[in-house]
Amino acid sequence: MNEEDTKLKLITPAVEKAGWDKMRQMFCEYSYTDGEIIVRGKMTTRGKRKKVDYLLMHQRDVPIAVIEAKDTQHTVGAGMQQGIGYAVDLRVPFVYSSNGKGFLEHDMMTGAERELPMDRFPSPDELWARYSRQDGLTDEGEEIVEAPYYHDYGSLTPRYYQRNAVNETIRAIAHGQRRILLVMATGTGKTFTAFQLVHRLRESRTVRKVLYLADRNVLVDQTITGDFKPLEKVTTKVKGRTLDSAYEVYFSLYQQLVGEDGEEIFRAFDPSFFDLVIVDECHRGSAKADSAWRKILEYFSGAIQIGMTATPKETEEVSNIDYFGEPVYTYSLKQGIEDGFLAPYKVIRPKLDIDVYGWRPAKGQLDDNGEPIEDRVYSITDFDRNIVVKERTETVAAKITEFLKGTDRYAKTIVFCVDIDHAERMRQALVNCNRDITKDHPTYVMRITGDSAEGKAQLDNFMDPDEKYPTIVTTSKLLTTGVNCKTCKVIVLDNLFGEQGMTEFKQIIGRGTRIKEDYGKLYFTILDFRNASRLFADPAFDGEPVQIYEPPEEDSIVPPDEPDGQEPEETPSDFNSEGDGESDDTNDDRVKYYVHGVPVTVVSERVEYYSDDGGLVTESLKDYTRRNILGQYDSLDHFLKAWNEEDRKQAIINALRDEGVFLDALREESGQEQMSDFDLICHIAYDQKPLTRSERANNVEKRGYLYEYNEMARRVLDTLLDKYANSNLVDLADTHILDLEEFQEFGSPMRIVKAFGGKKKYLEAVHELERELYSA
Incomplete structure (x- = not known):
């Protein structure tokens, strides 16, 4: 039997006989990835999906076994190594290989293998009992792990990695873990994962009161009206100092609960009020041990606390891992791209002469404000931070416009600048480069920064796939996170990333990783003017988070109630009361020079593509x-x-x-x-000498072998040759070709085939024609 017959006639009946429900528990030909999107030039294609022959579920939602099938000519264990690979991806405890004559079982928890006859495949209850026993689950733990996902008409089905994240978190809670870290790349659905977690924990009655913390209004609002909408009847958003204890799921900004001037509004709740605290983007405010925001987590320390981030903060001073522990599950950008759930990128790196060679002022030169310019060579790290060269901004804007004109003038584009001042100057330069559009549509280019109410008012329009304007937005910090713009096709990097810039860089790249196929968004382009793409080569870019923070000795820790007087790195004052501000480097004491009249040109340009190993390659x-x-x-x-x-x-x-x-x-x-x-x-x-289609067709005619056939057959084959010569026809043996207009003079396809002595003879003649075409 071939593999399909083996599955249909031998394996499926054996599994059903063991008690597995074909409709609810047995998923055949189960594809769990979308296939990697491959980009070269303007062309894209998808690679193959990963697919397991059988995925078996405990009840409906918990994967417990995979079966890899082979035909009867293979050994019983021929599919085992392939099956183990799938099991690792899907976090499945039992793997089976079968050739229809028996099963080989691999227990992922013990590493043991054993052979089973076809009529002894384990039942659902038997496998679950073995898993529960080996994993050490108590009765209460089993109840938590078995709680169902949210399923409703029209609701999303969790992707395999989202289910992994939920199941691993639920399992950790079932084993008594109280602080949990989830690391999931931007665009992989952290809030949907959080919703399924909350739903399952509420279903098992493990938690009732939930606090969801974020530091941006846009993050909170998107979550309430989006993934958490099924819980809207029990959901509230904390506003001001009003705390209503009647609700069950509370959304709040950190700064809302901290209050102004250290009011610590969160103390209006009893420390035991919440059973679960979810911390969105936990790499920011809550990461620093002496942060005012960390006080909220310490106050509700009795609750289960789950931190979610795409970019865990791990520096010598700050650590997510120190607080939450090692991640229970990590799904990286590289994995997301390989699976086809995230958009890959290509990088275009224009180099400006002023960036390559630097610029030095003339002796005694004054800037545009009459300030004497310090005499030194200014480099790429100085421009727009210490010195502004008007022509550099204009050249960057012109290059951005040139790229959009050559691809799509209305591709959603975010330009990341050094600070708010730079973002405003870039907006002006882009407006001037696109006057043919901005004269009729002034919102084609907008600056969206923390100090611009007009810009922030356009944020929803920018994120809306059906809104054309704004198309290009300039920013500095505000759009690094919290912007779910699935149609963003272009990311422009004209900002600076210092030694601690990896987290921000990851967040910025995440603005383009979402896929929107119905809008033609399968990949995104990075225009890099500051050599920021060097960070793609850093192992920290997409590697596993490694803790490098070393907590102080216990006797040196400052008690929470006795602050040491030092101002925390991040405070509520960095944001306005609604949490939509941004900390921009515009109000410090540094001197910034402004000059013009400096010629700036693009001296080179390199195109790099995302490669198989997650790096960038320059390849034609x-x-x-x-x-x-x-x-x-x-x-x-x-x-x-x-x-x-x-x-x-x-x-x-x-x-x-x-x-x-x-x-x-x-x-x-x-x-x-x-x-x-x-x-x-x-x-x-x-490296073979190529022939055109016409040359190949002519060579066949010159050889004269067509005269072996009767007149009608010869004319049909001659017409086939003409069709081949004048189109990109590949399969001459496709009988649908005979329905084309060129063949109507010969009558119906049936009559044509009869001229060759039947269909078999016709196909033999066509295959002979192909051999003649492709002969040396």
Whole structure:
């Protein structure tokens, strides 16, 4: 039997006989990723999805086993290593391999393997009892772990990593853990994960009162009206000093509960009031041990506390891990891109001459405000922070505009600047570069910063996929987090990242990682004017969080009620009462010079792509195509053998496309419109002299082999040759071709086939024609 017959006739009946419900517990051909999006030039394709033959669930929501099937010619354990790989992804405790003659079981918790006959597959109750016993779950713990997810008509089904995050968190709570850290990349649905956590913990009656903490109004509002909407009847948002104890799920800004001047409004609640505290973006205010915001968590220390972040804060002074512990689950940007749930990126790095060589003022030169300019060489780290060169801003704006004109003038774009002053000057420069649009649509370019009420009023429009304006926004800090703009296609980096800038850099990159396929958003472009993309090569960019903060000795810790007088790094005063402000470096005492009349030009430009290992590679489309073809067919002989043996040539083209081979894009780039897919592959990958489709067709006619056929058959084959020569037709044997207008003079497809002596003879003649076309 082949694999499909083995599953249908042998494995599925055996599993059903063991008591597994085919509709609720047994998921066949279960795909759990979307397939990585591969980008080269303007072309995109998706790779293969990861798919397990069987995923078995305890009840409806807890994955407990996978089965990898093979045909009867394989050994019983042939699929085990493949199955274990799936089990690691899906956090499944039991793995089975089967060839229809028996099962091989691998217990992921003990590492033991054993063979089972086909009629002895474990029942759902048997597997769950083994799992519970080996995991050490108490009866109360089992009740928590078995609590259902939220399922309703139209509700989202959790993706595999969201379910992993929820299940691992629930399991930790069932084992008595009270502080939990979840690390999930921006755009992977942290708030949806949080909602499912709250729902399941409420269903199991583990918690009743919940506090959800954030530090931006936009984060709170998006969460209440979005993922947490099913709980709207029991949800409230804390405002001012009014605290209503009648609700069950409370949303609040840190600064709302801290209050002004140390009022500590949170003390109006009893310390035991909340059973669960969820801390959104916990890398910010709550990360620092002496932060005023940390007092809230310490006050409600009896509650279960869950910290969620895309970028855990780990420095010599600040640590999420020190407070929450090691993450119970991590889903990184790299994993999200490989699975096809997050958008990959390409990086364009224009270099300006002033950035490469620096700029030095003339002796005694005054700036535009009459200030004497300090005599030194100013570099890329000085521009817009210590010295403003008007022409540099204008050149950057012109380059951004040039890119958008060459791709999409209305692609949602965020330009990250050094500070608010820089963001305003960049707005002006972009307006002037796009006067053909801004004269009729003044909100085409907007500055959205903490001090601009007009800009912040446009934030919802920028995030709305159906709103065209604003298209380009300039900012400094405000849009680094909390902006769920799924259609953002362009991120411009013209800001500075210091030694502690990795967290901010990750957050900024996260603004572009969401996918919106119905709007053509499958990847995003980074225009990097400050060499910030060097941070992609830093192991800390997408590695596991590592604790480097060392807490002080216990006797040196300052008691919470006896502050040492030092001002915390982040305080509520950094934000306005609604939590929408931003801490910009604009009001310090440094001197900033303003100059103009300095010629600035772009001296070079490099395009880099996201690579298989998560880094950036500089690679031409031609080199990339060659590498991927050779990855499938390591020699010309190997390729020719596969091509000649495959009746459907398109199957080979489709398989190569799945691996990121963009033949159409390469044909367009090289100007070889008349080259067939076959010749393009041979030329690019194996350095063979290419022939055009017309040349191949003419060679066949010259050889005169068509005269072996009767007149009508010869004319049909001749028409097929013409069709091949003038189009990118690949599969000549596709009988649907006979329905085309060119063949109507010969009558119906049935009549055409009869001219060859039947369908079998017709296909033999067409395959012979293909061999003649592709012969040496």
